[in-house]
Amino acid sequence: MLAYLIRRVGQALLVIAAMATIVFVSIYAVGNPVDILANPNADAKEMAEISARLGLDKPLWEQFGLFVWNALHGDLGRSFVFNEPALKLIIQRMPATLELAFVALIMSIFIGIPLGVWAGLKPDAWSSRTIMSGSILGFSLPNFWIGLMLILLFAVQLKWLPSGGRGPTTSLFGIQVSFLTWEGLRYLLLPAFTLALYKAALVVRLSRSGTREAVLQDYVRFARAKGLSPTRIVLVHVLKNIMIPIVTILGLELGSMIAFAVVTETVFAYPGMGKLLIDSIGRLDRPVIVAYLMMVVVIFVVINLIVDLLYAALDPRVRLQESEG
């Protein structure tokens, strides 16, 4: 197990190093930030000064070397625009994005599981067919468009919910969150629902196929023979057994939800990390772009690593296969 652990962590570090190189080199090709930052009337000398101050006049390999050296010391550079550490900017925005992602995750479970179980119990009913068609739409329709339509309906026409932004926040263990007050939650409902739809479609499919398999099992037949009510069989026996794969997959999908929040946050002008990334791309704020991407890469690699290690711990065959290959 120890050898496997070391090899797997080594691989993860290798991926992070490779991604750091790719990200840095490709972002280095993005326009010339000095053009955007400098006063439009600035002459060549001023431009050169700004360039030198930001370290942009050095050759690529030197900039990269400096980046790696600083990154190893926990410094991912200073934002050109805000003149603050890029990492600080991102961490400031992180609670908003994490809150959005978690609320969306919970919503996708509460929407997806009941619908999926229903469709699994009555596979031929028209209601189940509607649910399954709906889940195909949830998969294939562009998420940002669904967001726009929700804004049009609930914010512009009905005026029930705000169209964007983040509501008032309260402090919870020193982190600013907005889901504790009704006013804050109102701002969260539409973006979280939009973000949840795609995952809800996935949960519907998983819980439907899980339910269809589970109802054929002996333990369900036995529970029925024992005279348990159908509600109890579904809520206690079936649900418990289908939860395992759903929870595993949703855990894996949390990373992609954080990444996908880029789109949702832009639609709803929600001040999270994703909105910061899009704004930074527009402003050619290289350090922030690089820092955001490195952050997401690390989140992904860590989630994948944890899952792999858990699998290896639970299933010795995984370890053996790895050492052979």
Place this chain on the structure above:
Amino acid sequence: MTDTPFILDRGESLWRQRISQFFAKPSAYVSFGLLVLLLLIAIFAPMVAPQNPYDLAQLDIMDGRLPPGSKSMDGKIFWLGTDEQGRDMLSAILYGLRISLFVGVASTFFACIIGASIGVFAAYKGGKVESFVMRLVDLQLSFPAILIALVLLAAFGRGVDKVIVALIIVQWAYYARTVRGNALVERNRDYIEAARCLALPRSRILFSHLLPNCLPPLIVVATVQVAHAIALEATLSFLGVGVPVTEPSLGMLIKNGYDYLMSGKYWISTWPGLALVLAIVVINLVGDRLRDVLNPRLAQ
């Protein structure tokens, strides 16, 4: 088994059989017909559209932001309204559909060719080459496509060609994985062994023996991927990193209308959105039907 005849007499080829199987369901006519219609509209957009939305001489700023059904200054009717520059939305949508479909089809086509070639090569070669390629595929697929495309386009800048290249890079891995899975099964078949015994060149075994037999699942994945590519392109353009303002796809049109949504001028982004949704749904329906026909395990 009785309703799936495997009799190949009367000169009926396997593909012809599959085509008639495809149209066995009446709904297939509808989705396929709509798809052909959309493609024709996209190809002949300059002839079908009431005006050329990008010829500034034909635009009148006085016609700006008119609701659907209004009359223009010179008596034309804007069935779907106009945008802020007095552009007929119907025409803009037809031209936008053209760009969206072009990006979707072109990127999928090249990604399919590149990915399939790499996949079939990896499966045939085996060993280190294979495990390296598949690790690369795993690595890429573990990151969401939208994020990879965002990074690439942040680096490339805006442009239809750049979006296509970014989408090819994002998509090739799906095809490599699909083809490799199939090729692993096929490479142990007798006909490959026979081709090897005939000492045929490797490229010929790969491309005229192995690849054609891996095609059916590839076609299914490619159809659905066209819809994905169109949605992804629309999303990127909406985020402002996709196509340039001068060549607006449907996603770009939706973005342009986004600013007017709050003031109740819904038509500028709703109609392009519906066109986008229609295109995606129709392609998915055709893809679903293809899957039913081409996947023997599902054909019961």
